[in-house]
Amino acid sequence: MPPKGRVLLVGGDATLLGEMTPSMSGREYELATVPDARQAGVKLATEAFSALVVDYARVSAADREVLAKLQKERGGFLLVGIEPAPTLSPSVSGPLRRLPWPLPARFLDQVRAVEVPVIFLVEPTLYVTNGIQTALRQSGIQFFQLDGELGLVDMMREQMEKIERHRATKPKKTGFWDRLSGAGAGDAESDDGAGLLGHIAAVKFAGAAAEAAQADARIRQALPSAVVYHVTAVDLVRAAVATLKGGQTAVVSREQAVRIAEILTDAAADSKSTAPREKERLLLVDNEMPTLSRLSETLIALGYEVVVTTSGEEALSLVQKNFAQKKPFHLAAIGGSALETTKLSGANLALKMKEKDKDLRLVLMVDQFPADAALKGVSRAVELGLDDAVLKPIDPARLVLSIQRALEKRFLIVENVRLFEAAKELAAKLAQVNGFQTKFFATVAHDVKNPLTAILGYSEVLGMRLKDKPDELKCAAHIHNAAKTLNLLVSDLVDLAAIESGKLRVEIGQLDLAQVISDVKSRVEIVAARKQLTFSTSLPPALPMLAGDPHRIGQVVQNLCTNAVQYTKEGGKMAVEVRIDGDWIIVGVRDTGIGISKEDLPRVWERFFQTKEAQTMRKAGFGLGLKIAREIVQMHGGDMGIESELGVGSFFFFKLPVPKGAVAVAVPPGAAAPAAAVPPPPATGPVPTPVPGARPGAAVPPPPAAAPAGPVLGHVPPPPTGPAAKIPKPPPKA
Numbered sequence: 001m002p003p004k005g006r007v008l009l010v011g012g013d014a015t016l017l018g019e020m021t022p023s024m025s026g027r028e029y030e031l032a033t034v035p036d037a038r039q040a041g042v043k044l045a046t047e048a049f050s051a052l053v054v055d056y057a058r059v060s061a062a063d064r065e066v067l068a069k070l071q072k073e074r075g076g077f078l079l080v081g082i083e084p085a086p087t088l089s090p091s092v093s094g095p096l097r098r099l100p101w102p103l104p105a106r107f108l109d110q111v112r113a114v115e116v117p118v119i120f121l122v123e124p125t126l127y128v129t130n131g132i133q134t135a136l137r138q139s140g141i142q143f144f145q146l147d148g149e150l151g152l153v154d155m156m157r158e159q160m161e162k163i164e165r166h167r168a169t170k171p172k173k174t175g176f177w178d179r180l181s182g183a184g185a186g187d188a189e190s191d192d193g194a195g196l197l198g199h200i201a202a203v204k205f206a207g208a209a210a211e212a213a214q215a216d217a218r219i220r221q222a223l224p225s226a227v228v229y230h231v232t233a234v235d236l237v238r239a240a241v242a243t244l245k246g247g248q249t250a251v252v253s254r255e256q257a258v259r260i261a262e263i264l265t266d267a268a269a270d271s272k273s274t275a276p277r278e279k280e281r282l283l284l285v286d287n288e289m290p291t292l293s294r295l296s297e298t299l300i301a302l303g304y305e306v307v308v309t310t311s312g313e314e315a316l317s318l319v320q321k322n323f324a325q326k327k328p329f330h331l332a333a334i335g336g337s338a339l340e341t342t343k344l345s346g347a348n349l350a351l352k353m354k355e356k357d358k359d360l361r362l363v364l365m366v367d368q369f370p371a372d373a374a375l376k377g378v379s380r381a382v383e384l385g386l387d388d389a390v391l392k393p394i395d396p397a398r399l400v401l402s403i404q405r406a407l408e409k410r411f412l413i414v415e416n417v418r419l420f421e422a423a424k425e426l427a428a429k430l431a432q433v434n435g436f437q438t439k440f441f442a443t444v445a446h447d448v449k450n451p452l453t454a455i456l457g458y459s460e461v462l463g464m465r466l467k468d469k470p471d472e473l474k475c476a477a478h479i480h481n482a483a484k485t486l487n488l489l490v491s492d493l494v495d496l497a498a499i500e501s502g503k504l505r506v507e508i509g510q511l512d513l514a515q516v517i518s519d520v521k522s523r524v525e526i527v528a529a530r531k532q533l534t535f536s537t538s539l540p541p542a543l544p545m546l547a548g549d550p551h552r553i554g555q556v557v558q559n560l561c562t563n564a565v566q567y568t569k570e571g572g573k574m575a576v577e578v579r580i581d582g583d584w585i586i587v588g589v590r591d592t593g594i595g596i597s598k599e600d601l602p603r604v605w606e607r608f609f610q611t612k613e614a615q616t617m618r619k620a621g622f623g624l625g626l627k628i629a630r631e632i633v634q635m636h637g638g639d640m641g642i643e644s645e646l647g648v649g650s651f652f653f654f655k656l657p658v659p660k661g662a663v664a665v666a667v668p669p670g671a672a673a674p675a676a677a678v679p680p681p682p683a684t685g686p687v688p689t690p691v692p693g694a695r696p697g698a699a700v701p702p703p704p705a706a707a708p709a710g711p712v713l714g715h716v717p718p719p720p721t722g723p724a725a726k727i728p729k730p731p732p733k734a
Contacts, residue, residue, distance in 0.1 A: 004027065004028040004029055004050075004265070005029055005030070005049075005050030005051065005264070005268070006029070006030045006031075006032060006047070006048065006049045006050055007024060007029050007030070007031050007032070007049065007050065007051045007052075007053060007260075007261075007264070008032050008033070008034065008040060008043055008044070008049045008051070008052050008053070009031060009032070009033045009034075009053045009055070010033075010034055010035075010036070010037060010040045010052065010053065010054045010055065010059055010067070011034075011035060011036060011037075011054060011055040011057075011058035011059040012033055012053070012055045012058070012082075013055070013058065016055060016082070016254075016257060017031070017033060019257055019258055020053075020257055020258065020260060020261070022258075023258050023259070023260070023261040023262070024260075024261045026261065027261035027262065027264070027265050029050075029261055029264070032049075036059070036063070037054075037059055037063035037064075037066055037067055040052065040067065041066075041067075041070060044070065044074065044077070048076070049077050050077055050078065050264070050268070051077055051078040051079070051080060051264050052067060052071065052077050052078070052079050052080070053080045053081075053082065053260060054067060054079070054080070054081045054082065055082050056081050056082060056083045056084065056251075057082075057083075057084040057254075064081065067079065068249055071249075078244050078250075078264060078267060078268070079244075079249045079250070080240070080244070080249070080250050080251075080252065080260055080263065080264070081249055081250070081251040081252070082251075082252060082253070082254055082257050082260075083251055083252070083253060083254070084254055085253055085254050085255065088104065088107060088110075088229075089110050090110055090111050090114045090116065090118050090227040091110065091113070091114050091116075093116075093225065093227065094227075095213070095216060095217075095220075096212055096213050096216035096228050096229070096230055097227075097228070097229050097230070098209070098212075098229070098230045098232065098236075098253075099120075099229045099230065099231045099232075100232070100233075100236075101126055101131065101132075101231055101232065101233040102135075103132075103135060103231075108135060108136065108139040108141060109139070111139075111141060111200065112139060112140065112141050114227075115163075115199065116199070116225045116226065116227060117156050117160060117199050117200075117201070117223050117225060117226040117227070118199065118200045118201070118226070118227050118229070119152070119156070119200075119201045119203060119219060119226055119227070119228045119229070120132055120200075120201065120202045120203065120229050120231050121149075121203055121205035121207075121212050121215060121216075121228065121229065121230045121231065122202055122203060122204060122205060122231045123205065123206070123231065123232045123233065124204060124205075124206050124301075124302065126231060126232075126233055126397060127145075127202065127204040127205075128204075128298055128301045128302060128396075129298050129395075129396035129397035129399075129400050130396065130397065131233075131395075131396075131397030132202050132231055133145060133202055134395070134397070136200065136202065141198070141200055142196075142197065142198035142200065143197070143198050143200035143201060143202055144159070144197035144198065144200075144201055144202075145201070145202040145203070145204075146201065146202075146203045146204065147204045148203070148204060148205075149203060149205065149215055152201060152203055152219070153218075153219060153222040153223060155201075156199070156201060156223060156226070157222075157223070159196070159197055159198065159199055160199060160223075162195060162196050163196065163198075163199060166196060205230070208239070208242070208243050208246065208248060209230065209239065209240075209243060209250070209251050210243060210248045210249050210250075210251070212230040213251070215228070216228040216230075233401065236252065236253070236256060237252075237256065237259055237262065237263055237266075240252055240256075240263045240267075241263055241266045241267045244263065244264075244267035245267055250263065250267075279303065279304070279305055280304055280305065280330040280331065280407050281304070281305045281306075281307070281322070281327070281328070281329045281330050282299055282304050282305065282306050282307070282329065282330065282331050282332070282333065282403065283306075283307050283308075283309070283315060283318060283319065283329045283331070283332040283333070284296055284299075284306060284307070284308045284309075284332075284333050285308075285309055285310070285311075285312065285315045285332060285333070285334045285335060285346075285349065286310065286333075286334070286335030286365060287310050287335060288335065289310065291335075291392075291393075291394060292308040292310070293308075294394075294396070295333070295394060295396060295399065296308050298396045298400065299400070299403070302400065304403075307329075312349050315332070315334075315349065315353070316349070316352055316353065316356065319332070319353050319356045319357055319360065320356045320357075323356055323357045328357050328359065328360065329357070329360060330360070330361065330407055330410055331360065331361040331362070331363065331387075331403055331406055331407055331410070332350070332353055332360060332361075332362055332363070333362075333363045333364075333365055333390075333399065333403070334346040334349055334350055334353075334362065334363070334364055334365065335365045335392075346364050346365070346366075346377070347364065347377070347380045347381070347384060350362045350364065350384060350386060351384065359410060359413070359414060361387050361406040361407065361409065361410045362386045362387055362406075363386065363387055363388045363389070363390060363399070363402050363403065363406060364377065364378075364380075364381040364386050364388070364389045364390070365389075365390050365391075365392055365394055365399075366378055366381070366389050366390070366391055366392065367391075367392050368391045368392050368393070374391060377389060378391075387402065387405070387406035387409065388402040388405070388406065390402055434500070439497075448486075448490050449487070449490050449494070452483055452486060452487050452490065455479070455483040456480065456483045456484065456487065459476055459479040459480035459483060460480060462476040462479075463476045463477060463480060492624040492625065492628060493624075495624070495628045496607065496624055496627070496628065499627075499628065499631045504631065504632075504635065506548075506549045506552050506632065506635045506636070507549045507551075508547055508548060508549060508636075509547070509548070509549065509550070510545055510546075510547070511545065511546040511547060511548035511549070511550050511553060512545060512550065512665070513543055513546055513553070513578065513585065513587070513656075514539060514543050514578075514665075514667045514668065515550070516550050516553055516554045516557060517537060517539070517557060517576055517578065517587075518668070519554060520554055520557045520558045520561055520576075521535070521537055521561075521576065523558065524558065524561045524562065524565060527565050528565055528574065531565065531568070531569075531570045531572075532570050532571050533565065533568055533570070533571070533572050533573065533574055534572070534573040534574070535573075535574055535575070536573075536574075536575045536576075537575065537576045537577075537578075538575060538576070538577045538578065539578045539667050540578065540579060540580060540667065541666065541667060542664040542665060542666050542667060543578070543580070543585065543664060543665060543667055544580075544585070544658050544659070544662035544663060544664045544665070545659075545662055545663065545665060546585065546656055546657075546658065546659065546662070547636075547659050548636050548656065549632075549636070552632045552635075552636075553632070553636070553656075555628075555629070555632065556629040556632050556633060556654065557576070557587065557589070559625040559626070559628070559629045560588075560589035560629070560652045561574070561576065561589055562625075563589075563591075563593075563625070563626075563652070564589050564590075564591035564593060564650075567591070567593040567594050567614060567650075568591045568592055568593040568594075568649075569593070569594075572591065572592040572593065573590075573591065573592050574589065574590065574591040574592070574593075575589070575590045575591075576588070576589055577589075577590060577653075580658070581655075583657060583658050584638075584655045584656065584657060584658060585655065585656050585658055586653055586654070586655045587653060587654055587655075587656070588651055588652060588653030588654075589651070589652050589653070590649065590650070590651045591649050591650055591651075592648070592649040593649050593650055594613050594614075594646075594647065595613070595644050595645050595646040595647050595648050595649055595650055596611050596613070596614075596644045596646060596650065597611070597646045598644075598646075601642065601644060604626055604642060605626055605627055605630055605640075606627065607623070607624055607627045608623045608624065609623050610623040613646075626640075629654075630654075633654045633655075633656070636656055636657075637656070637657045638654055638655045638656040638657060639654065639655060640652070640653070640654040641653055641654070641655075
């Protein structure tokens with residue numbers, strides 16, 4: 001299978017290469033490496049890559065900018081950066097650090113201990129829900145917050161100056177008598193810390209990782225000692241995918257390097273394969289109006305469409321009404337003890353809502369006290385299979401995370417249903433097309449076969465009446481032979497239609513394999529002689545009688561022999577070989593023909609398939625012979641195999657089971673012995689030629705009408721004997 005794309009790794013060491021290779025191979029990417037940006041530029045100028053991955057630990061910032069500029073100018077590839085795992089401690093200066101939410105344990109203790117400016121660029125969800133602000137307050141950290149980056153530097157400078165003045169004017173410690181006499185009181189009153197907000201800032205920031213890095217550069221250029229963090233609750237892999245789809249550089253940590261193949265696959269996915277995600281509608285139900293107001297304000301600020309109610313009956317009515325109008329709610333958050341006035345507990349209300357809309361996601365808000373009731377509420381939520389249970393008083397950040405997880409689950413479920421229905425529809429259309437095709441084959445074969453019968457009959461009559469006129473007789477013979485060729489091609493279509501409809505007729509009876517091979521040889525050896533081919537047969541002295549259809553097995557053997565004649569050059573060799581291997585009889589046709597490449601081998605059993613080499617020698621035929629032959633053999637309880645080498649020859653073989661208790665019958669004299677080279681035929685009169693798929697006993701048309709029944713295959717050494725002579729398992733059906 002060809003690779004999905006080529007990925008160029010710049011500056012990666014052996015360890016990183018070893019970590020990335022398995023996932024890249026698993027996602028069908030080809031991974032190449034160069035040591036630096038200069039060689040990467042050379043590679044990009046001469047070769048095509050779907051993505052460029054840069055190890056920031058080994059590539060300088062200047063070279064990164066060059067590669068980013070190259071990507072913008074040339075386009076055509078995605079750009080991913082791998083940054084080394086940075087230290088999160090604010091006591092160590094450095095570029096932007098990404099902070100996951102919830103924050104790492106003891107991290108805020110380190111923030112409280114430093115005196116340098118610390119700036120948190122907080123994603124809107126965490127900022128609006130006061131997640132980071134609450135964590136700072138609970139840790140006893142003084143901070144100020146801004147709704148945007150505008151004015152941040154000036155305000156931080158002002159605060160740092162105030163802190164310095166406060167420290168400089170802070171009164172010195174005095175003794176007991178000084179304090180008693182009032183000494184130093186004036187100094188203490190000179191600066192009481194008014195307007196002092198601290199050196200920690202929480203800033204609402206809606207940009208992606210690349211924009212956060214740019215903001216960090218601007219801030220640290222103005223405030224060199226500042227430490228900047230980008231705080232996000234978004235999954236880093238999803239964020240990287242969104243960044244790449246936005247045409248920007250995605251940056252992942254060294255720990256996430258093994259997921260780069262996944263990120264590239266998702267980023268390159270066709271957006272049309274997924275339905276657009278609409279604005280989610282939320283329903284909040286609780287008997288505490290202040291709680292509803294606070295939560296709805298938060299959720300609306302995050303872009304959700306929110307409806308609130310304190311009535312259970314009204315909530316049920318809204319769910320039913322919106323569902324009927326095809327504008328269903330995506331999620332409902334229900335107070336656990338809510339709606340005592342409506343005699344509906346939160347859990348019961350959730351069940352009734354689920355009955356109205358099976359796709360509705362549900363979050364239960366449970367009173368924290370008394371503890372027994374809270375435990376019962378949470379257990380009830382788990383028992384009913386609700387998405388989550390959140391304890392009151394509700395932390396908006398906690399509820400938002402629960403809602404996001406539930407909505408993501410809903411989206412995936414609904415999207416899977418949509419894709420499944422789309423797949424079913426496509427499968428139905430494909431079945432309809434296949435049905436039409438099968439019917440078309442059967443109809444055309446029937447309608448064409450009738451006039452062919454007339455052509456064959458009248459051309460035969462003409463031949464008998466024109467015996468004394470050689471020129472006219474030759475024309476009549478060509479008509480007859482061409483009609484025979486067409487008749488055999490139509491017969492292939494009839495067989496294919498029968499196979500695909502499960503109606504191929506195989507009449508199982510007594511099968512004399514030696515006689516079948518003798519009949520086929522008598523028809524084929526004339527054509528082999530015309531091409532000066534050495535045609536031989538090799539059979540054991542005795543063969544058991546088999547259970548099978550002599551007509552169909554003869555069709556298979558003649559198909560293989562016809563292919564050998566068609567694709568073997570003059571002066572070559574071909575042979576029919578039969579041997580007994582335990583409970584199986586193996587029949588094969590070996591030739592020194594043009595062969596087939598290893599790449600084409602898995603496709604030789606496909607209908608209508610012919611190799612490029614075969615097409616150059618093709619005179620007629622649909623490429624159905626091998627498929628039909630294999631189906632016939634499989635209907636006899638056997639299977640077919642092939643061994644090949646391009647430019648050397650081929651060995652097609654099939655095996656048939658030997659019935660239990662079958663008695664061996666002596667092979668007629670001469671059938672088992674190799675035949676001598678057949679002399680060239682006389683030059684007078686038209687010489688018949690075998691046609692792929694020809695039935696035993698049928699007359700054979702001349703060379704101009706000869707047709708291959710399938711692709712060309714290659715030669716191998718003579719088959720081994722004993723246990724090693726097992727037939728290779730053929731490739732599975734498409």
